[in-house]
Amino acid sequence: MARSSASFVEPARDALPVIVVTGMAFEAKIARGEGVDVVYAARADLLERALSAALARGCSGIVSFGTAGGLAPDLDAGALIVAEAVDGPFGRLPTDRLWADRLAAACAAGPLQSRVRRGPMAAVAAPLVTAQDKRALHQSTGALAVDMESHIAGAAAAAHGVPFAVCRAIVDPAWRTLPSAATAGLRDDGTTALGPILRELLRQPSQLGALIQLAGDAKAARASLVEARRAMQSAGALRPAHPQRA
Numbered sequence: 001m002a003r004s005s006a007s008f009v010e011p012a013r014d015a016l017p018v019i020v021v022t023g024m025a026f027e028a029k030i031a032r033g034e035g036v037d038v039v040y041a042a043r044a045d046l047l048e049r050a051l052s053a054a055l056a057r058g059c060s061g062i063v064s065f066g067t068a069g070g071l072a073p074d075l076d077a078g079a080l081i082v083a084e085a086v087d088g089p090f091g092r093l094p095t096d097r098l099w100a101d102r103l104a105a106a107c108a109a110g111p112l113q114s115r116v117r118r119g120p121m122a123a124v125a126a127p128l129v130t131a132q133d134k135r136a137l138h139q140s141t142g143a144l145a146v147d148m149e150s151h152i153a154g155a156a157a158a159a160h161g162v163p164f165a166v167c168r169a170i171v172d173p174a175w176r177t178l179p180s181a182a183t184a185g186l187r188d189d190g191t192t193a194l195g196p197i198l199r200e201l202l203r204q205p206s207q208l209g210a211l212i213q214l215a216g217d218a219k220a221a222r223a224s225l226v227e228a229r230r231a232m233q234s235a236g237a238l239r240p241a242h243p244q245r246a
Contacts, residue, residue: 016060018239021051021153024190027066030225033233043188044125047149051156061099061163061240064153065229067171067221068121068145069128071138075145075170078220080107080115080228083166086150087141088123093154096163099240103167106235107228115224119144121166123151129178138174145170163240167228171221172214179207182214 017037022028028040037059039050051062068081075081082104086093100118108116122143128134137146150166157164172178181200185193201207232238 016058019051019054019059019062019153020065021047021062021149022064022066022190023047023147023149024066024186025192026222027225028190030222030229031065033229035239040190041188042148042186042190044148044152046188047152048156051152055156055160059160059162061096061165062153062157063164063238064147064150064166064168066147066149066168066225067218068147068168069134070144070170070173070176071122071134071141071146072117072119072144073135073138073174075117075173076220077170077173077217078115078224079117079170080112080224081117081119081121081145081166081168081170082107083121083144083150083168084118086121086123086154086166087143088151088154089125090151090155093151093158093164095154095165096240099163099165099237102235102237102241103165103232106231106237107167109235110227110231112224112227112231117144121150121168122146123154124148127178127183129183131175131177134174165240167232169221169224169228171218173217176213176217177210178214179210180204181207181211 020031020038022040028038031038037054039054041047120143122141154164184200185197
């Protein structure tokens with residue numbers, strides 16, 4: 001019997017999606033699009049599980065995308081950080097320089113020009129909510145902003161030998177202390193429940209002013225993320241210049 005000459009052909013590197021890692025459902029909605037595999041969750045173990053499944057499907061690179069807390073005192077809500085490295089629970093994780101350059105150039109070519117900043121990010125395992133804690137982390141690391149997902153994305157990229165990038169918008173400036181109602185409704189899967197927020201406001205109505213301020217900041221951050229996503233897609237910068245197979 002003749003042996004079949006057919007053989008398995010791996011998908012072309014350019015055909016593999018980019019994995020976008022976010023913490024919240026609204027960030028994931030902004031990130032979705034052709035050639036993108038989005039994973040999100042607010043709880044670290046759920047995010048790691050979703051990311052592992054996406055990596056098993058293959059990717060050309062990993063981007064941490066979404067909102068971040070401000071650490072540098074001169075950054076307003078809506079400032080866009082394209083990180084050079086992430087300092088966090090897994091040590092210092094560098095981003096891919098060529099890819100970061102392309103992402104920053106794409107974003108700076110449009111309305112976000114004055115908002116784009118380059119520099120280090122910090123990552124933490126639990127929310128950083130007070131202005132004092134933000135100031136301390138900025139002083140110890142020099143980081144411009146902080147989130148809870150970039151270290152997970154960066155460690156996975158390093159382990160699988162694929163390019164890593166970070167694009168995050170400031171949602172709460174360094175001087176802003178978050179009211180407890182702001183995080184009360186966040187579910188483990190990255191969605192938000194209104195009930196716990198309302199109960200927290202009933203318990204402490206004085207939080208309302210701070211929550212309204214945060215809503216304005218969140219609107220600015222969302223607008224920057226939407227514009228950044230459009231700019232990166234338009235410039236073809238969402239895909240790394242030298243993709244590898246996970």
